[in-house]
Amino acid sequence: MTAIRPYSIRTVLEWRLTLGSISVLAVGGLTLYAVMRVALTAEFDADLLSKARALAAVSRAEPDEPGHVEFEAAAEALTEFLPRTSPNYFQIWFDGHDWVVARSGSLAGEDFPAERPAHVDADGSAVMDVALPDGRAGRAIWLRTIAFPEEVSDPLTGAIRTTNPIPILVAVATDREAVDRPLRIVATALLALGVAMGLGTVVIVRLCLRRGLRPLARLGSAVGALDVSRLPAGLAIENVPAELEGMRDRINELLGRTSAALERERRFSGAAAHELRTPIAELLSLLDVRLRWPESEAHCIASMREARTIGEWMAEIADTLLRLARSQHAATVACPDPTPLAPVVRKALERVSQSVAQKRLHTNVDLDPAAACSVDPGSLGSIVENLLSNAIIYTPAGGTIDLVVRAHEFAIRNAPVDLTESDLLHMFEPFWRKDEVRTSITSGTLHVGLGLSIVQSLAAQSGGEISAVLDSSDAGTRLSVRVKWPR
């Protein structure tokens, strides 16, 4: 399978801009050349026309010989039509006939070197390119005009004699050099200028694109050089142009959030692995020692009982982890009917009553009997019970737990042992426990450290918000955890 090489924006732009610029230059040059060619040719044709008219002007209908045209040009006026190097040519006919009125000496008695045109313009002229008898490229004009009669005064009678005008066809041909030479110079100059400008365009386009796209290249390199296994907090790129500023900021924001998420994931995975490793180590160590030194049956039975307790603890960890996963991935379920808070709180208090009694805790419940919130009863019960259990664990024996139940709000307050402001930043993280003690059931502490994470997830899923505040007063430090739902 052939890998498709990714295209380069710079290369594509270089090619497109270079070709575009050269095309514009070429079109400009060709247009200029064409305009000059038209202008020079028009001027040349006008000159030819004036020559033809001048020749027509000296062609006179002879009054003494009706039907005869007399060509009366002065010799010096016809020098350009004499046989010599690079001469011009003319020939005059009776229009509509092959009868020649006059022809230039340069034709040496031969006919004019081109066929007569089939049509002429409104002014009676027609112009075309021809090959001159001496092989040069030439241009010829045909002029259909009138040979006016000469008025002759009778010396005897003084009467004026004249005759009818006679239509004649005048043709003049000359070489194109007067047009072609300046056009060749212009074409050469334009070509040289075009090549120079083309090369200049290539250089300028490359330089401009390289410089202009440098910030994009730097951004691309920085993003491309990212080590996905160790994402930085952001791209260290300063002075980016305005067009890329938003992109850089969003990338940095994304990197920050991704890094934070990966860090949370790493901490969670590490903590989860840690939580499971400790009971596994307990189990393996217990079994290793008992298998090596079986001793008495009573010893073995005691060890098996302990192994079972450890197994139960591992099952508890697995169940709690599953509850957390479910709470994090559960779809938000709309609860059309408000759930009364009072029965939920009473039920939760009943479930933890044994733990409360064991620690000799006091519970004060400030309950609005009509309080309700739009949360499904299952999630609400789990939130209240987890918060209560957490408060029981962290409240010293003989302490007090206050519960405040209002519409769309549940708050719990207790005096925790040794909790600090910095702990509040982490207390909703999975497996977080004060002083990071990883205990197990055999240590006498039944606390996985997932309760508050579950509460946070459930609160978020039900559209609520959870907050924790530490209040210090003369009476001591008290922790308030509050869950509020939108009304």
Add this chain to the structure above:
Amino acid sequence: MRVLLVEDSRSLQASIAEGLRRSGYATDIVGDGRQGLRLAETGQYDVVILDIMLPSMDGLDVLRRLRDTGSTTAVLMLTARDTVPDRVQGLQLGADDYLVKPFAFDELLARVQAIARRAHGAAKSVIDVGPLRVDIIGRQAHVDGRSVSLTPREFGIVEYLAHHVGTPVSRAELESHLYDEYAKITSNAVDVAVCSLRAKLKAAGCPPLIHTRRGFGYVLNTKTRTE
């Protein structure tokens, strides 16, 4: 040999301590960092098995403070943290070895024996004193290639004396390395154990190697006999 186990899991405390005691190591147990540091600083332990996540003081802090006091007691870090940075940090702070939970008890025992041996300057796992061979790993004593059946306490005595060949070891020193704080020691417990050890070695055909140096204690060597 005396081991201090600093571990907050009661189950691990119980099983590891039982295994170590049955292997001939006097083992003391504490469940929190501060208490562990206090005991480790006494310097009467050959090996400290130290968990990292502990109540009151982190295991790494315990290690750092222990090394700050100049203590060279061998420390085996025991923890569920298995990332390379965690292990590197522990070893850089002065831990002699690192064992990740979960582990096999045999591996823990082998590592304890290895770092204890290194701590006593013995690179080999067997120590030969005349016809007597003390196999530290196998926890066995041999005389001219024949195995001698010793109790863990007796093996502990001969192992400790073998680590200090030619150097007198006091009864108090032997006591502190052979008995943990839970052991019920009678005033002549060491003397009784040494006497029993001598008898077993003699029965195996070993010439007298454990000598009593009055006012100093016991010495293991092949040269002198002072009684």
